[in-house]
Amino acid sequence: MEEKPSKELFQRPPVASSGSTGPLADSRAPHPASPQTHPRSDWGPGLAALPTSLHARRSPSPGLAPDPCRQPADSYSLPPSAPLVVCDPQASLKSLVHHGSDESHQQSDIRKLWTTATLSEMNLNLPLSKVSEWSDTDGSSFCHQKNGVDSDAADWEWDDGERVTLPSDNSFKQELDEHTLLKLELHRGRSQGSSLEEGDSRTEAEKSPSMLSLSISKHTPHRAYWTEQQNRLPLPLTELMENEALEILTKALQSYRSGIGRDHFLTMQLQRSIEGLKKRRNKRLHVSLR
Amino acid sequence: MKLKQGSFLWYLYLDKIYCLLSVRNVKALIEYFHLLDVHCKNTLNDVLFFHFLHHVTNLNRPQIMFIFDMLDWNAVGEIGFDQFYMLVCILLSHQNHLEEQFIYRHSRPVFELLDLDGDLRISLDNFRLYSFLFNIKKQELEELFHDFDFTGDHRLNYKEFKLFTIFSIDKYQERQKAEKEKKYPLKKSLQTR
Numbered sequence: 159m160e161e162k163p164s165k166e167l168f169q170r171p172p173v174a175s176s177g178s179t180g181p182l183a184d185s186r187a188p189h190p191a192s193p194q195t196h197p198r199s200d201w202g203p204g205l206a207a208l209p210t211s212l213h214a215r216r217s218p219s220p221g222l223a224p225d226p227c228r229q230p231a232d233s234y235s236l237p238p239s240a241p242l243v244v245c246d247p248q249a250s251l252k253s254l255v256h257h258g259s260d261e262s263h264q265q266s267d268i269r270k271l272w273t274t275a276t277l278s279e280m281n282l283n284l285p286l287s288k289v290s291e292w293s294d295t296d297g298s299s300f301c302h303q304k305n306g307v308d309s310d311a312a313d314w315e316w317d318d319g320e321r322v323t324l325p326s327d328n329s330f331k332q333e334l335d336e337h338t339l340l341k342l343e344l345h346r347g348r349s350q351g352s353s354l355e356e357g358d359s360r361t362e363a364e365k366s367p368s369m370l371s372l373s374i375s376k377h378t379p380h381r382a383y384w385t386e387q388q389n390r391l392p393l394p395l396t397e398l399m400e401n402e403a404l405e406i407l408t409k410a411l412q413s414y415r416s417g418i419g420r421d422h423f424l425t426m427q428l429q430r431s432i433e434g435l436k437k438r439r440n441k442r443l444h445v446s447l448r
Numbered sequence: 449m450k451l452k453q454g455s456f457l458w459y460l461y462l463d464k465i466y467c468l469l470s471v472r473n474v475k476a477l478i479e480y481f482h483l484l485d486v487h488c489k490n491t492l493n494d495v496l497f498f499h500f501l502h503h504v505t506n507l508n509r510p511q512i513m514f515i516f517d518m519l520d521w522n523a524v525g526e527i528g529f530d531q532f533y534m535l536v537c538i539l540l541s542h543q544n545h546l547e548e549q550f551i552y553r554h555s556r557p558v559f560e561l562l563d564l565d566g567d568l569r570i571s572l573d574n575f576r577l578y579s580f581l582f583n584i585k586k587q588e589l590e591e592l593f594h595d596f597d598f599t600g601d602h603r604l605n606y607k608e609f610k611l612f613t614i615f616s617i618d619k620y621q622e623r624q625k626a627e628k629e630k631k632y633p634l635k636k637s638l639q640t641r
Contacts, residue, residue, distance in 0.1 A: 395456075395476060398456055398459070399456050399476070399479060400483065402455060402456050403480065403483035406484060406499045406503045407484070407496075407499075409499045409502075410486075410495055410499045413495050414495065427486060428486045428487075432486075435483070
């Protein structure tokens, strides 16, 4: 059963000595010791000290610039969690055709966009010197990249005979919609985080491509939006807070009305803020219904 | 004392070691405080405070007014965000059974809260008045005053209070250890080998 707030709350006259006496103040005398002599101090900032910041934990540190690669030092960097399209030499031609022709199908399946997007990015990370090295060993496979000519896909052959089919950069960048880019950004962040743990064995040659990829990620169009989302309170929490505050304030309004009257300016102020909260809630509900 | 399940405070997380809220949680709490601060004075008066605490806890009216008097040390009839934050931390520590840890970590602010007369000492009566906040039983309290009142004035100064907090945190840790061993007896036997 709920207790009814008594009128006693309002019957206490304000304390004359205090500067900012509240209209509904307590009538008891101030403490015998003056505030100057009492040791009670402000604990707010001290108590608000933060052991760990969630925000800091979530966002990857740009200064660390981890490399997601686990390849040997002389090989090209590939993100470890990227689902590689690896197939045998015979199958590579098929996959090449698949990537080149069935673009609409790729757009419909987000997983394929993931795959191709991650791999296409590798082209961007590739230093020019490496490209020339590679083209020396692998013949014509990379000449289109070196020359910057667009084509539908690149076909990379690894030492053990496996082939990696890669789409070209420009064509797929156009295909990627905003959502995919955002996902890609998140994925990259995760893979960088995981690679931090393994990082000791990496060489400088491996680091440079990933640094490049980081600098590219900085210019992702939704970065500002994403940061804003991180700093904002989650919507369900805001909703919960507002609903709870509304309930509390409604009860307080009843006490105000019975204690100091309907026409008191404090009662009217409280009523106005309740109405404001209600309006805000209705607006939100209206938006969510749409 | 219990927090109402599903209330906003119920979702806040109090760090178990430092007995503090994270910055994100404090930020959310500030927003909440501002929603309740309808008169835009960065304070809550006794009526709003009563309804807030009555809504989120199962405390009765006298208890709520005791707490208000404790927090409103200058008797201005309002409490600011600092006091509000302190109260929320106490409530959450109580909710998470971290009272000993909280008193130990924040012994100075807690001492200042309980020192209602401002004479740098806590009397047994005052401590008893607020024992419900820290989940201290009557018998424990009497034992505490018996054991730690070295000066013999039936009041605790800060040093005596600090000793009490150290003693109680030791007891709390031992209790936790015993509970752990009870839960995982195999682990203990492996450790002894």
